[in-house]
Amino acid sequence: MSRRRLAFRPRLLPSLVTALLLPVLLGLGFWQLDRADQKREIIEARQAAAEAPAVDLNAGLPTADDARFRLAGARGRFDGERQFLLENQVRDGVLGYRIITPLRLEGGHEAILVDRGWVAAPASRRHLPDTRVDSGEREVTGRLGKGPSVGLRMGPAYAGDGGWPRRVQYLDFEAMDEALPYAVPHYLLRTGAGAAEARPEGMRFGPERHHGYAVQWFALATALVVIYIGVNLRRRKDHEQHS
Structure with a gap:
């Protein structure tokens, strides 16, 4: 009676499929881990900004990186003749705009773009x-x-014809800066309750969900390797080992 043992004999098609899919699955897993790190950095930056003193914009405009999530105050006059309407902003199922109005800063030649809120x-x-x-x-x-x-x-x-107020599909700060007769930094001052409740940019959910997605992709990669090994295992007789 002959005995049969398992031997790993990779075939062309399973090898090609695995070679193509495995890097993709692993890449998606590591990408989700990277996204989790980015979200954690955003949360930490927001917490640090909340603990920092409010910025006086009349004393000087911070850079975009330094301004992120900071509480701030400004004195000046709204330029009601030149306003932007950010389109496709939905609230409670109602389509509307966010009104972006330049605030000419007191004692200077600059302005800050103020998000004055939503309107139907x-x-x-x-x-x-x-x-x-x-x-x-x-x-x-x-x-x-x-x-x-x-x-x-x-x-x-x-x-459009360049009239005011001007509808915008998205916030292009460079284009908005060029459209105005004075300089504006490339960020907004968001006012009212919306400023306190607003999610950080790109923060639909926290890093925990990205970790969960990463586990799923790595699990699929592991399953692919197991399947690849399984479909390429063949039984062989003892005499085949010595032939």
Whole structure:
């Protein structure tokens, strides 16, 4: 009676499939771990910013990196003649705009873009919402940030005849800076309750979910290796070992 033992004999097709899929699965797993690290850094930066003193924007505009998530205050006058309407902003199932208004800083030649909040869109696109704002001197407080992010940018941020207020598909700070007769930093001052409640940019969920996704991708990679080994194992007789 002959005995049979297992021998690993890789075949071409399973080897090609595994060679193609395994790096992809491992890459997706490590990518999710990297995303988790990024989210953790965002949370830590937000916590550090919350503990830092508020920034006085009239004393000087910080860089975009230094401004991220910081509480800030500014004194000046709103430029009601030049405003941006960020399109496709949905609240409770209602389509609307976010009103972005430059605040001309007192005692300087610069301005800060202020996210004044959400407004419902009129029934017809031919009409614009009411964006009127008092041009008197005021003090505005809020949180600094990049504002709502978009996953895909199709074409320029805005199109049209260049009139005001100007609809924008997404926040292109360079284009907004060029459209204004004065300089603005490439971030927003978000005011009101929305500033306190706003999620950090790109923060739909925390790092824990990314860790869960990474475990899933690594599990699939492990399963692929096990399947590859299984389909390439063949039984052989003892005499085959000595032939």
